[in-house]
Amino acid sequence: MGIAERRSLRSCITRPTRPQKTILAVFAFLFIFYSLTPSDSPLRSFFRFQHNVIQDYYQNNHPSDSWLFKPQPYPVDPINDVAIIIKTGFGTRNRVSKALQALGNESFFADTVVVQDFPLLPDQTNLTLANGKKVPVVDIIRWNLERGALKGHEHDERIMKYSTLCEAIEGEEWMLADGLGKNMGWEIDAMKFLPSLEYVWQNLPKKKWYIMADDDTYIIKSSLLLLLGHLNYGKPHFIGNPVGDYKGRFPHGGSSVAMSGAALSKLFDQHPEVVAEGHQESPTAIWGDKLLSTTFMKVGIYLDESYRRFFNGEPPWMTRMWIDRFCLPLLSFHSLGSGDTMLHVGETFKDMTEPVFWGQLGKIYGAPDFKSFIAEPIRSNIDFVGRLDEYSTTVDEVKEVDACVKICHEHPNDCLAWTFDLGREKCHFARWAIVGDHVEGRFSGVNGQLGQKLETSCHSPR
Template identity: 40%
Template sequence: MRWPRPGRIRRLVSVLALVLIVWAILCWTFLPYDSPVVLWVHFAVARLHSLFRPPVSAKDWLSIEPRFPVDFDLDVAFIAKTGYGTHGRLLAQLDALDLVVDGETAGNTIVIADFATELQHNGRRVVVHDVLAPLARDKTLVKEKGYERITKYNDMTEAIQAGRNEEAKSATKSFGWELDALKFIPGMDLAYQRLPDKKWYIILDDDTYLVQGSLHAMLDRLDPTIPAYLGNAVGDFKGRFAHGGSAVIISGAAMSLLFDQNRELLPAAYISSLSETWGDKLVATTFQKIGVYLDERFNHFFNGERPVITRITADRLCSPIISFHGLARPEQMAEVGSQFRHVRGLVTWGHLWKLYGRPDISEYITNPIRPNHDHVGRLDEASMDIEHVESAEQCLAQCHGHYKTCLAWTWDGRDKMCHISPWIIIGEVSPGKFSGVNAGRLHHLVGQCTNPRAK
């Protein structure tokens, strides 16, 4: 058997590459922006990029010149999304993030919801805008699939106006997520009309916190005149979207492209919101129609957990972190706000360990076992569960035996289970458990970070 000559192989590879490039160009030229073929190509390119380019570290990011400085008070619009059942969190979030809402248009923040009210905060009038009311008045939606959501909204509104507050709160527990799906597009539209000409627009759930030093360092290095849609990517290639709880960042150029130049798309988006499960996905599919896709280069900047249960993985340890989510109680939001209030500059995922007072990694070399603690946290398919482990020392040995895939371990003496994970969490007191980290590997990984601070 004769093998093809190397020259022929190179020519064949070159021809195949050229065919793929031409095919991609034709797809981009003649197919709609939201064609499944175009979306698949875009998804495949993002996957290839992630395979060959590691996540951006804080050192790499800060080496980029900050050519697009932002002032949060002047250049950024914060869209705080709340609801009747959760609006008790709102004032704690405004305090924690130093967001300013002043009447109808002043300040840097607009509050959108499924009901209307006014609150007082730091001597200012906080207007909560009901962005569903215009949809309820739109008679063209009556015959559309999913109109029951508007009926549920109308019933809740009637209960609120009649003073049946407990009934309204109970209702939101059963269908609040459906009303939430309706809020995104009209809320973004209202924010763009009330707070125009901003460089950036950021959508926040009322249990989301932003690490402002990291956010500042991020936006200072991104061009807001380019249509951009950023966030924590979830979903398949046909509907790849930014997880709303982790914060969604949209450039002013992208907002203008949709709400100035393509407003004819809004009625279809409102119809889709009647049946869409996730409103944050609707943001993505609406932007796809005008050729704005989720930029997945910054996935690892976004986080969807509370600080103490945030999973710190090897590929994110040195990267900036800009968000936390799941701060459902006002005191949780206040605690995180207090923790970060005096932190200046960019914060990495790895910085969380020291910010929350955990021992230096080197201490785990000489004292590797922490009683009544858990550095693994919630288990899933990426963690490993080992049965019939008789001691914490044996669980530690299991972690060392899986050196490249174990960053943390936890042994539960009650059921003799050993759990090891490719991440570490700060963790909380966990009676009956013993835990530790892969100190040798973590020490090596931390050595690759220079712990810079943005200026």
Template identity: 35%
Template sequence: MRFLWPVWARPHRLRQYQRRLVAFTAVIVPLLVYLLPYDSRVKIALQYHLTGPLLRPALAIEPFMSEAAPFPADLSEDVAYILKTGYATQDRVAGCLQTLEDASVFRDLFLVADFAALARDDGSRFVRNGGLPLAVHDVVARTLARAPPALVRTSPRAAMHAKLSLAIEEGDGDAARALAKEVGYPLDAMKFISSLELAYRTAPDKKWYVLVDDDTYLVRPTLQQLLGQFDPAKPYYLGNAIGGWNYRFAHGGSAVVLSRGALQRLFTENPRAAAGAYAASLIHGWGDLLLAEALARVGVYVEEGWRSLFNGETPATTKIRPDRFCAPVVSFHEVKTEEAMRGVHGVFSNIAAPSRWIDVWALLGAPAWEAFEEEPLRRDWDHVGRTDEYTVTVEGVESALGCLGLCLRQKLKGDDACLAWTWVGEGGVCHLSPWIVVGERNAGRITGLNVQRVRSLAGACGA
């Protein structure tokens, strides 16, 4: 009656069943994942957690910084630059255009907004390159023209845009500005897809399409070297990847970079996916996430391995973290005034080689490491910057030297070492951070660095 024995009583049969189960799982599970839609949350999560770490390119810093790129890109000939603004923020455009006055750089420039070309209060056009007029494309209107009419008729955003357009047409600048501040953010979500399609349809021969906000600054040598790492005929989606485990997207303010291959797949090969994105933009909260969702439907995902090159902060507030000291930096964000944009351009425009995150420290005139060894307390300054969940705040610290001592011996979240500290005299509050920032003058604060650790990290970059 051996056939009645349970499997567990026959070890050789049990091992046989186990091997078959493993073989079955190894074949069927990948097949089922492969058959899932590109934008399945399960597929995206598995790709990020399992496949992603295996396939992400290792960022080789030295070759990136010094060797010739395998796919050379000329910023003038090969790149379409899309500058996204709005009626409420159009005053920033002049500063952006001043950084682009060289006609040999970003020659194909698309200025996109929620209003049309002659919307400035003084009736003049935006100009660049020796006084040449620059058209302003109302890409919100283009989105409304592409979205399903039945949805447009009942869309609150369509009504917002119509009200803004009427105020502009009637020449009521005050009313238009007030309204633009109220509706500018929801209308911004309607600009991403239409802006990229406008650039792609107008300049289909470009290798790359770079979408930036009107407060974003690009470090040109780094951008050029980055683009040269990829074959633009293939679908690439680059940027500062953020979001949760189940959906990752390139942060719009840090710059979004797409290859011709990516836009060809979205707009030419899969027009239904683009059409769905136009409809979704009537209600979607974030345009950069909407773009990622549209690209995911056609199998294009943000490249996680290169996200550390993109930056969502100003030069002075840039959090220089240990894993980014030696990494090149492509972008800065929240450069909101014409004066600030000119200042950033003045620092980076004359640099011929790619810049690294740690280079920001010296380029902005922060003290040399030796200065902190001689005098560890820097008064009326702050090298921690904006605190968040990765910083540690200790109250009741009686002196700046006490705060320094905490930084030298205390581990932060994830067992990270403290790199910078700031002591607030009023209240005896001590802030500790796993990064350094150049920072700004801040009366009443005393700040400093974990100099030995910072110097070691910077030394690995030759800085």
């Protein structure tokens, strides 16, 4: 290389200016500072929350389901690769047999454990799945106390309440026990999450996946297996339906929570001191699902919100079929504890061999098809919007139902369903639709054009 060429090269490589050096120094300092902060620090939580907001915005505006129909790199055998943890309390103990029967209707015969916060009753010693597989029942609070994980807290208020409940049950004072179970069940429930997971890890190790659910939660096996088959169980996965602010995002326990075996191994095998801290916090924790999440955070495992749209915390008839979830698998239902609701759901989905998608719920429960709303847009005494929240839109001083229909049509990509409240002169519309709730005096409808567009955008199962 000649002198002229070297001079030309040096002229192209300019030294950074002072402002550029300052910016680089600031970024370097922030990177080093971020790397040195604890895994559960507010700083990291803030940046993760902002990342999730951006990711959620993108998924909301660019929903995709094509990846689900590619070959599964990590297929799952539900009988051998999955463990199910069902949480129950004394006040809801009668739900357990129905939950097991409903799961059995769909041939979900994974190894299952029932964890509770009261002594075992005689009728709990022979719980089985439909195929005869035994389902062990564990008083998880007693288990945690007897092994010393709650040492120093034996006389805390919450544990004393648990002891009072146990004494009432063992003394067969059923009215007292029922009252105690209903009044303080949520407090004791907060102490069940972490020890339940540890117990199952010790007794059912080396499963690829661990699923925790409430006793009024139904899990659709075919949809669950479709999702899990695309996730590497050899990596620490912690997924569910996120709630909470940026300082402590955690999965809604009623929607069910999925954790890979690698996540449990990292927590319980590699960081027993962090687990011990979590047990010590449980007697004062408000929410057990949040305590589980913050404990995972301390070892660098965070709730992955990429798959939030698969989990559902509502019963089928109130489930909101969102525009951005329409073509995705629906994994769970919640709030199925009253009467024989759980059994009805189990019967409805027992013959579903293919994954169930959000957009199919209307057909499964006999709701009118989208085409019918094009010819007949208005239905009386019914509501297709359901629960209103910050994601729905309300327009005041709407005098006529036709005006509400017009408002929905003015938002062709954001209004899937509308409802008109004549008495209050309000028009509500939302980016979702429910199968239909009977409400006297309401007029409601679904955007048939948008519904048909969503149906054609979904890929078909192989």
